[in-house]
Amino acid sequence: MIKMKNIKVLTSIAAKNIQRNKSKSRIIILSIMIGTIAGTFISALMTGMYNQKVHDSIYTECAHLQIVSKSYLSDEDINSTFSAQKAESVLKKYQNPGKNAPIQAFSEQTIILSMAQTARGNAGIKLTGIIPEEEKKVSDLYTKIIPGTGSYFSSKTSLPEVVIGDKLAEILRIKNYRITEKNLAEMLHNGLDKDIAAKLNSLKNIRYITKKKLEKAIKAVTGQKVQGKAISLIRKYSIYYGHMAKITFSFTNTAGELSFLSCRVGGIFKTSNTFFDQSEVFIRQQDLLKETGLTANKIHKTKILLNKNLKPDNLKNIQPIEQEIQSSLPKLKVLDIRNTSPDAYSFQLMSLPSTFIILFIIYLVISFGIANTMTMAVMERIKEFGMLRSIGMSKKEIRYMIMAESLILIAIGALIGIFISVIIIIITSHTGINIFGSSSLESFGMNSLIYPSITPELFIIIVIMTGIVGIVTAISPINKVLKIKLTNATKGVLS
Amino acid sequence: MKLYKIAFRNITRNKRRTISTTLSIFIALIFAIFIRSLQEGTYDAMIAQSIGETFGYLQIQGKDYFDDHSIDNAINFSPDLLKKIHTTEGVKSVTPHIEAGALVSSENKSKPVMVISLSPDSVDTNFINHMKLISGKMLSKDDNGVMLSGQLAKYLNINYGDTIVLTGQGYHGYSAAGLFPVKGTLNSSNVQINNKLICMSVKGMQQWLNLPNLINYIAIDLINPKNIKFVQKNIEKKISESPLIVKNWKEINPDIERGINADRNGGKSIIYLLYIIVFFGIFGTTLMTINERKKEFCVNMAIGMKKNQIKKILFIEMMATCFLGIILALVIDIPLILYLTIHPIIFTGNAAAAFIKLGYAPIMPCGGLTPFIWYQTGYVILMVSIAVMFSFRKINKLKISESLHIS
């Protein structure tokens, strides 16, 4: 083994050698810096994307756990209900406000598959009866009501109130488009071309039922197809929703008879998941009871939100409580995101492996360049190494010296790279970043605005891979140096 | 001619450098081509299943239907028109299409469903049926019965011979309601509608919805989906005098295209980043090569070689190395892509569920040998050339006297 004090000397020689060939050292540092920044940032981006999908699925849509009857799992039948009181009595045991109890909140749902119909459109949807105050505790949907479209169950209407998604509003033709004095001013304020704005004046106060009708009219007035920023602005600001639109729902009740329920839209929400927005409608549970034939105690589903202390977004951490609840309710089925949101779950699973693959490829490509550079830098000094061997430096010591050079350079580059990328990540994790240009991921059910994040595991992977690059890129130069015969290395010019 | 000889011999001189440069290009390109091919192949498959085979790559609609998918904007059902469209170059099949949302009820269950018209094989339309029969028999031309998708039949507990009730919104506000015998079960290639699909004959739907010889639109399937714009133009010519219009799926469903573009851009960004890394690698390597061979170049200049010739030699060397990497990448990628085009990657378990929830079958095929292979190759060549030429500035700075000083 190399002696300790020798290590000090060898390391200091390595450090001095690095300063010698500034350009090569700079290239290596730059390469690893770029690689680390790229790798770290992309990983954080991907992690943020996946995390968001999981987060939205849980905190807006499905919650951590759900309880359904065994028959409901297979047939979603209106009569596959269970006793709300029974579930409540079990769940309350795990709930202790103020303390670290596993269950933070739970809510009950009555679910009917039904057709929603308006004068101009229809769609198959899931009508879910809730108790709004309870539901607010397990889902943040109430925060996603589009301003100006109403509220989350605080409107006053004679008919039962429902809350629907933006996409459903579009399908049912409740979402319309109209250019007004007010929103035209807003568009101009946000950069709309003055010429176009002037031409739009003639379209003021005309209601367009669909986006396409609006765009057709715009084309007719401006004489061209308006694109890019202008059309996005127009699309965004000319939206308005029919106030308190009426929807009629049709479904079969518990007795198998076709029933109807007319409601008014009290509020319209928009999540990052278009599929959710187009198929979920919420109504007060009590408003459903008469038409469906259900009683207040018979529910289809209980949603459970777990305490953040458990770190419940990670499936592993919630297995114990899941099993406890399941064993206390043997006749019912307790589900987690594997069933309730398999796509979010698969994202969670894919997250680490896919970022690893990207990192691997990036680092692989960098390694070639760095190994090349290191080897050249070392070969330049081949005679020195020959001299060192002749004065008695062992192979181990020479190996160490070269490895130390490589690792020092890479450590410097990596540290700078990580520092820069952490700053970028911190900034973008607050502002969000959209790398998809003007396109959007919403039709895939995801938000295009991504908030990058780094997990400790990711960080460790990056550090380890950087270290491996350092070691691997030193191998080639070391082999070259040690293979050379001593006599070749020390030969003078004349001999 | 001589320059090439010198250049090629120089490549074998420093094998290690040549190999590592080749490898870095090889890896970047192989990854880039593979990912792009996988992306495009998957998109094509997604579109084919969810749209092409069920709703048509192109649709001939009434003018107003495009803006408002109301059943009131239906068009005339004309077998002559169908024949005329079918003879257009590139058209694989032409199908009259009626669709409506409805509530289906069996004994004690109900569910919102989508009802789609199903035309049997017919000489007139040469309709190719993308539906897969599971049990029972396919509907006949003017059949009065319905077919259910497998999952739906299971949910409603319905079998061959049972009856179902369908209620929906018909033509001009007509309350559509009817009893229908179940003739069998089938599945479509659009996974998302397979849990709520009901098929009826064209006549059956017209009766149920009170449509007097009308249909929603004509769905057109293509022989080669890549020719969509071309076929669309041809059809436009043929129907220019009628009140009908033809639209492609992107115009009908822009959201999906946006989603695909987003995903595509994401993949491209990562690839461009990789290219930037390779660029730096090549740039650095070339600079160092020049440094290392400073003396050699200066000796050459001293005996009369011009700087341009030295640059040419170096350029040929680097480009040859680059091409080696490119060829290696193509040699491996092309068979891989061809194989995966025919035998796509199939997902199971949770990943599969994610696909299905979005409405797509859980497979990822490659996109065959499409142009982007050459685009990527082109980018790489361009990038290497630029990297090498940047480093030529150093050759310009070489001074003979400096390097020949014996140190």
Add this chain to the structure above:
Amino acid sequence: MNIKKELSKSEQSEKVIILKDLYKTYHSSEVEVHALNGINLHFNRGEFTAIVGPSGSGKTTLLNLIGGLDNPDKGDIIINNQSIINLKEKEITEFRKRNIGFIFQSYNLLPVLTARENTELVMMLQDYTDSECKNRAEELLKEVGLENRMNDRPSKLSGGQQQRVAVARALASKPQFILADEPTANLDSKSTEGLLSIMGKLNKEENITFIFSTHDQRVVKKARRIIKIEDGKVISDENIDKL
């Protein structure tokens, strides 16, 4: 002027290095070079020997073999009554560390270390303590006349000064003999003078054996034994001491 040290009889006749029947051939891809074709020589303690001969005659090869940097195809090399041809890599490295000092034509020093650090380096690789290294390095550099340049890097020293540091470094491990391959080839006459006088001083005062391979007439003039080699064979061996 011959100033002979008073050596004991045993010391005088002590053959430090014995070369028996050495053959060495280099095989490159196309040619075979017969560098040494049967060398028989012995060296005594305290000699100041120059090995001369035309380019390609085998001088450097001979020095490399004596120093254990390479192995002969045939024959034996015995140093201090020990054959070194069958020693393992580690053993020969150790042996070289403790017994032999090398001075090359160039690249003797690490450019990133100062004169003092270069000299200390050898001792660091052995078991000297930090203070021992420091003191001895200073001492040696004084001896070669560079006490004012101890903290300069080689880039700040002239060719002659660099070679003197090389001597100091070669001496650091108290070797029995020093092998020098064309040490003066890159020096002007003044530096050569200086270098040779130091080497001569060390040879007389410390009784260190010096073996040079050289073209340089100035070195040959100063040598007390001259071995002429041509085509890998010894053609003449004149020893002034013995005269």
